[in-house]
Amino acid sequence: MASMARNTKYEHFQGALIEARQKNNLTQQEVASRIGKPQSYVSKYESGERRLDVVEFLDVCKALGVKPISILKRLDTDDQEEIYP
Structure with a gap:
């Protein structure tokens, strides 16, 4: 599998x-x-080798x-439009 493209926002998330x-x-x-x-699961999402979906994210937050x-x-989020004004 090819490595994931670098994404600054995802790096901030990590x-x-x-x-x-x-x-x-x-x-x-x-x-x-x-x-x-x-x-290794934690290592992989912290290093960017894998991404978390929203349900996994919630589980990780609870664990943290x-x-x-x-x-x-x-x-x-400065460069994104507001979804709800």
């Missing part, structure tokens, strides 16, 4: 998830155990002990 994990003093293994996945909106607020 960084926010990594930062949340580190601020909560959690290892990748601890997060993985909380969501019932192998440690953070509200999903706190992660989403970290993303830069």
